[in-house]
Amino acid sequence: MQTTIEVSDFADLALTRYLQLRTPGRLLISVSGVPGSGKTTFANAVVHKINELSQLQHGVAVACAIPMDGYHLSRKDLASLSDPDEARRRRGAPFTFDVDGLYRLLEQLREPISSTLYAPSFDHAIKDPIPKNISILTTQRIVIVEGNYLCFNPPDAPDRGKESSHPSPLWRKIAALFDEKWVIDTPLEITSSRLALRHLAAGIVGSLEEGFERANGSDRENSNDILRWMGTYDRKISAFSV
Numbered sequence: 679m680q681t682t683i684e685v686s687d688f689a690d691l692a693l694t695r696y697l698q699l700r701t702p703g704r705l706l707i708s709v710s711g712v713p714g715s716g717k718t719t720f721a722n723a724v725v726h727k728i729n730e731l732s733q734l735q736h737g738v739a740v741a742c743a744i745p746m747d748g749y750h751l752s753r754k755d756l757a758s759l760s761d762p763d764e765a766r767r768r769r770g771a772p773f774t775f776d777v778d779g780l781y782r783l784l785e786q787l788r789e790p791i792s793s794t795l796y797a798p799s800f801d802h803a804i805k806d807p808i809p810k811n812i813s814i815l816t817t818q819r820i821v822i823v824e825g826n827y828l829c830f831n832p833p834d835a836p837d838r839g840k841e842s843s844h845p846s847p848l849w850r851k852i853a854a855l856f857d858e859k860w861v862i863d864t865p866l867e868i869t870s871s872r873l874a875l876r877h878l879a880a881g882i883v884g885s886l887e888e889g890f891e892r893a894n895g896s897d898r899e900n901s902n903d904i905l906r907w908m909g910t911y912d913r914k915i916s917a918f919s920v
Contacts, residue, residue, distance in 0.1 A: 683918045685720070688860070689727035691913075692741070692820050695858060704787050705820045706855060708828035710911075711862035712901035713770065714869030714876065714893070718745060720862060720918055721824035728820055742818040746825020748798030749780045752806045764843070768896050772827055772845035772903070781848055784823070784855045791816050802880045826900065828852065829859045831909030850909070859911040866901060873897050 696705040709721045721743045729739035751774050756765040765774055779798075786795055796810035814821060827849055835844035853859065874889030883889045 683915055685723045685918060686727050688724045688913075688915075689731060692724065692728055692822075692858070693731065696740075696820050699857075703789075703791060703819075705857050706784065706787055707820070707822045707858040707860060708853070708856040709822060709824040709860050709862065710826060710828040710830075710904075711864065712866065712869055712904050713826060713897045714872040715862040715864035716918070717824040717826075717862050718743075720915065721745075721822045723918075725820075725822055738817050740818060741820040741822065742812075742814055744783075744797050744812060744814070744821060744823045745800065746775070746780065746823060746828065747800035748807045748812065749776045749825075750774065750800055750807055751776055768843070768899070770826070770896065771843065771900050772830070772832070772849060773843045775827070777846045777848045777852070781852055781855075784852060787814070787821055788855060791819075805882075823856075826904055828856065829861055829909045829911050830904065830907055832903075832907045845903070845907070853909050858913070859909075860913045860915060861908070861911045863914050863916045866898070869901065870894055870898070 692705065692707060695707075699705060709717045709724075711717050725741045725743045728741040732738060732740040750769065751765075753766075755776075756762055756769065756774060759765045768774060783795070783797055794816060795814040797812040797814060798807045798809045799811040800807050827845075830845065830849040830853060832845035832847070832849060834847055870890065870893040873893035874886055877883045877889040877892050878886055883892055
């Protein structure tokens with residue numbers, strides 16, 4: 679029988695882990711999983727619960743959520759790659775993200791806290807990232823980053839070219855920067871339905887049938903890579919209640 683995990687339990691866990699930090703700074707938590715697994719919903723719910731508790735006890739919101747979606751390469755950048763058609767088709771694959779930019783942000787979050795930091799967001803209406811659109815305040819000491827490839831351990835590729843579609847080894851360094859790594863485990867038949875509806879609502883496809891074609895095509899390719907090269911993690915969430 680599958681046990682449903684309460685979001686409040688993970689909020690308590692995050693607060694406990696933060697208090698256990700040996701040096702002042704931020705607690706970095708990743709929430710990863712295949713596309714459509716519920717990462718955004720879970721991360722935002724945990725942040726909301728943490729802030730509810732911290733505001734009640736200390737009068738300040740101490741947590742924030744950062745979506746990895748802001749590090750999608752722009753459509754202009756995708757068009758500049760050696761195979762722009764394949765890059766557009768596979769948008770959401772590891773090589774279609776600004777992995778260097780994501781790594782720089784996480785390194786900054788690991789440094790002593792001195793000023794507000796900024797992360798990009800992703801605007802689904804224009805289908806492109808918006809730079810420096812999310813503020814990470816000095817009072818926000820628990821940062822939950824959610825995205826597909828935050829617990830990713832791909833093998834090195836021989837003779838990897840600058841624009842190779844093989845995942846960058848930098849993904850492994852990104853995973854190593856987190857204090858806690860949480861993985862959402864959702865069956866692929868459920869994620870496919872969610873993704874088909876999401877693609878239709880976002881205007882990426884013109885029909886639900888096309889939505890399922892995309893969900894079972896490039897999205898499934900990405901999901902298979904995530905599951906095949908999943909690194910070590912601290913917690914697996916199979917079902918949760920907000």
